[in-house]
Amino acid sequence: MTVTVHPKTHLIKLTERREVADRTLAIWLQKPAHFDFTAGQFVELSLVDSEKDSASEQLAFSIASSPEEDALMFATRLRGGAFKQALATMAIDSEIKMEGPYGNFILHDDAKRPAVFLTGGIGITPVRSILIHAAKAKLPNQLLLFYSNRRPEDAAFLDELSAAESMNPNYRFIPVMTQSEKSKRSWAGETGHIDYKMISRYLDGVVAPIYYVVGSPAFVQALRGMLVSVGVKNDDIRSEDFFGY
Numbered sequence: 001m002t003v004t005v006h007p008k009t010h011l012i013k014l015t016e017r018r019e020v021a022d023r024t025l026a027i028w029l030q031k032p033a034h035f036d037f038t039a040g041q042f043v044e045l046s047l048v049d050s051e052k053d054s055a056s057e058q059l060a061f062s063i064a065s066s067p068e069e070d071a072l073m074f075a076t077r078l079r080g081g082a083f084k085q086a087l088a089t090m091a092i093d094s095e096i097k098m099e100g101p102y103g104n105f106i107l108h109d110d111a112k113r114p115a116v117f118l119t120g121g122i123g124i125t126p127v128r129s130i131l132i133h134a135a136k137a138k139l140p141n142q143l144l145l146f147y148s149n150r151r152p153e154d155a156a157f158l159d160e161l162s163a164a165e166s167m168n169p170n171y172r173f174i175p176v177m178t179q180s181e182k183s184k185r186s187w188a189g190e191t192g193h194i195d196y197k198m199i200s201r202y203l204d205g206v207v208a209p210i211y212y213v214v215g216s217p218a219f220v221q222a223l224r225g226m227l228v229s230v231g232v233k234n235d236d237i238r239s240e241d242f243f244g245y
Helices: 082-089 121-136 158-166 196-200 217-229
Strands: 008-021 024-029 042-047 058-062 072-077 095-102 115-120 143-149 171-177 210-215 237-241
Touching: 008 082, 024 082, 042 082, 058 072, 058 121, 072 121, 115 121, 121 143, 121 158, 121 171, 121 210, 143 158, 158 171, 196 217, 210 217, 217 237
Parallel strands: 115 143, 115 210, 143 171, 210 237
Antiparallel strands: 008 024, 008 095, 024 072, 042 058, 042 095
């Protein structure tokens, strides 16, 4: 499905901020009145600077909250950059400029076809929006989420995504850790890198799925290549790269 959007510019206030994983910051912004978006879309955020507003850094952020939630939530790795540092230190109630929504990384229309999400790191943000929306809207779609991180400490929304299984009988969560031995937490789940051997263990009863791949460019390239190599058609793969996150 292609989403027709009419992007607008809003000035909205920062209402909350906290770390949701190691070196990962989540922020909550006031949702403008009559602001509509489809789960999985993104916006562009920039600082409000009265002296040099036109030179302010502008970054794309996937909306991590679902359309049903009262505030707009975003999450990002804290890896330098003036804008990200400002987000980490600016006062609550400060204004931020938002443009959007944009993007077509959204759940497909055909509820008979399952969705398999292959997600790495902070690429979880649009997928969280889709999954929470699916639970709240009681969508019939069968959903599987493979979520790769180095350690549990690095995985934003890990506990929430696990708990969401109890909210939606059509959803299954498979977290994967690539360096679990470096964690201070015990880990009994999947380890190593996502490959088709791992995925296939969970595909019993999953017929003609559409795959959604989101994460760093290297992650997306590797997973798309893996899917194509086992015969998945390009038309059945949706992907989104997260640059510089």
